[in-house]
Amino acid sequence: MDSLLTLTTETDDPDSPGVGSLLTARTADAYADLLHHVVDDIAGHVRAVRAPSVGPDRSALERLVEERTLDGSGIGAAAALEEAGALYAQHAVWFHHPSYLAHLNCPVVLPAVAAEAMLAAINTSVDTYDQSLVATLMEQRLVRWTGRRIGFAAGDGVFTSGGTQSNLQALFLARRRAERRATTDREDLLPRLRVLTTEAAHFSVSRSAELLGLAEDAVRIVAADGQGRMDPTALDVLLTRCEASGEPVMAVVATAGTTDRGLIDPLAEIAATTGTHGAWLHVDAAYGGGLLVSGTRRQLLAGIERADSVTVDFHKTYFQPVSSSALIVRDPADLAAAAHHADYLNPAAEAASADAEPNQVDKSLQTTRRFDALKLWTTLRALGPDELGRMVDRVCDLAAEVRGLLEDDPDLHVLGTTDLSTVVFRFQPAGLDDARVDELQPLIRRILFQSGRAMVARTTIDGVCYLKLTLLNPEATLTDIAAVLDLVRATGRGLLAGTRLAATGVDR
Numbered sequence: 001m002d003s004l005l006t007l008t009t010e011t012d013d014p015d016s017p018g019v020g021s022l023l024t025a026r027t028a029d030a031y032a033d034l035l036h037h038v039v040d041d042i043a044g045h046v047r048a049v050r051a052p053s054v055g056p057d058r059s060a061l062e063r064l065v066e067e068r069t070l071d072g073s074g075i076g077a078a079a080a081l082e083e084a085g086a087l088y089a090q091h092a093v094w095f096h097h098p099s100y101l102a103h104l105n106c107p108v109v110l111p112a113v114a115a116e117a118m119l120a121a122i123n124t125s126v127d128t129y130d131q132s133l134v135a136t137l138m139e140q141r142l143v144r145w146t147g148r149r150i151g152f153a154a155g156d157g158v159f160t161s162g163g164t165q166s167n168l169q170a171l172f173l174a175r176r177r178a179e180r181r182a183t184t185d186r187e188d189l190l191p192r193l194r195v196l197t198t199e200a201a202h203f204s205v206s207r208s209a210e211l212l213g214l215a216e217d218a219v220r221i222v223a224a225d226g227q228g229r230m231d232p233t234a235l236d237v238l239l240t241r242c243e244a245s246g247e248p249v250m251a252v253v254a255t256a257g258t259t260d261r262g263l264i265d266p267l268a269e270i271a272a273t274t275g276t277h278g279a280w281l282h283v284d285a286a287y288g289g290g291l292l293v294s295g296t297r298r299q300l301l302a303g304i305e306r307a308d309s310v311t312v313d314f315h316k317t318y319f320q321p322v323s324s325s326a327l328i329v330r331d332p333a334d335l336a337a338a339a340h341h342a343d344y345l346n347p348a349a350e351a352a353s354a355d356a357e358p359n360q361v362d363k364s365l366q367t368t369r370r371f372d373a374l375k376l377w378t379t380l381r382a383l384g385p386d387e388l389g390r391m392v393d394r395v396c397d398l399a400a401e402v403r404g405l406l407e408d409d410p411d412l413h414v415l416g417t418t419d420l421s422t423v424v425f426r427f428q429p430a431g432l433d434d435a436r437v438d439e440l441q442p443l444i445r446r447i448l449f450q451s452g453r454a455m456v457a458r459t460t461i462d463g464v465c466y467l468k469l470t471l472l473n474p475e476a477t478l479t480d481i482a483a484v485l486d487l488v489r490a491t492g493r494g495l496l497a498g499t500r501l502a503a504t505g506v507d508r
């Protein structure tokens with residue numbers, strides 16, 4: 001602790017601001033002490049976790065957040081970190097707890113968490129080669145690795161902050177290609193461009209269309225089959241109709257793993273159709289990208305190798321800490337065509353030369369950018385892709401087991417099927433009308449959430465309210481999930497009993 005005390009006193013020196021508080025050669029020991037302390041603290045929290053959260057009420061949290069001054073003199077690094085642990089870690093949502101079943105959050109693998117500490121300390125920015133050296137080469141190698149897993153002969157790409165950004169960039173590249181092909185100017189073209197996708201596509205698709213200046217009605221919905229997967233025949237019809245009416249299709253977005261139901265659109269048939277029409281095919285595999293390493297389910301992605309661009313979220317099905325995602329394109333020229341050159345960073349004149357420095361900023365919508373690739377690198381080296389694939393397969397198997405468990409359940413009814421690891425269901429005991437059942441689902445979620453004991457999600461599909469489990473924890477067991485389902489049942493029954501009491505005028 002000696003070095004930590006030094007750290008606080010030295011920052012008070014008015015003649016040398018910052019000295020002692022920055023990570024430098026002089027403070028390397030203090031850095032190690034501070035981080036060891038933080039790591040021990042967090043390990044203690046992780047060890048003690050008994051539920052996804054301690055279920056604090058929001059007004060209590062608001063008070064805790066507001067009561068600290070941010071304008072006073074510093075309290076020193078050790079005290080500030082201890083305080084942050086008490087505030088943040090104590091009241092966090094823990095994704096590794098087997099009763100956390102809500103959203104697409106995964107428990108994280110150890111080598112990646114450790115790598116996160118490494119990249120934070122070194123603070124590389126992978127925008128230009130002269131800021132990153134080997135980091136750029138490592139990221140490029142992982143982009144090639146992902147491209148080869150997809151089946152691209154010579155792909156290219158870049159790491160991004162998430163699927164939302166990967167999708168935006170994919171559609172930006174598609175727009176650039178539409179502009180190159182157009183015979184009219186941008187002003188005339190943009191209002192006519194169309195993006196075809198299904199109702200179940202991630203909302204970032206329509207948001208991106210808006211950001212890219214397309215018309216309000218640019219996104220056209222392709223009909224789906226009974227489950228919700230894109231119907232390739234309907235896609236063909238819609239493509240033909242758009243072409244006939246002078247509405248160039250900028251991109252078709254297929255989803256490999258819809259956010260709600262984990263459904264994979266029939267990629268091979270869709271690719272055949274987009275191929276015939278010469279349309280850009282983007283595959284949003286933010287969720288389903290984990291199947292690229294699966295030993296048993298890789299064939300569900302057959303056809304993905306014919307996409308023009310693919311989104312993969314490593315912070316979902318590769319068990320990576322947030323953020324870690326990539327946009328991978330089949331033809332490197334599509335990425336290169338959107339490069340921007342700044343004289344102070346990556347001058348165009350140098351980019352043309354044979355020994356030009358490899359600047360990832362050429363390929364990114366971001367400038368300063370984290371070296372998130374290091375986490376995937378250490379993960380692949382530590383565990384190997386097959387082990388990651390087994391983890392993905394495990395959560396998919398678990399979803400099938402949960403569905404089996406609910407098959408004849410009198411109270412909990414499962415909706416449709418999944419290709420990945422979600423279970424969409426609702427609490428619907430016999431004799432209740434639909435409107436009442438719709439009301440109950442979000443209430444059940446809210447009560448469980450507020451208790452902190454279990455977390456499930458809620459959603460609406462075709463106007464009907466459901467609960468949803470997103471299984472991304474390969475260590476969770478069927479018994480763990482069954483216990484949460486019991487809580488759902490008990491909560492639902494409790495709500496119904498409360499209603500009956502209220503109806504008879506008895507105060508709860």
Ligand SMILES: *Cc1c(COP(=O)(O)O)cnc(C)c1O
Nearest residue numbers: 162163164202257259284286287
């Ligand atoms: C999660 C998800 C996204 C968004 O990814 P972020 O990393 O949250 O930005 C996009 N598409 C699909 C299908 C997703 O499941």
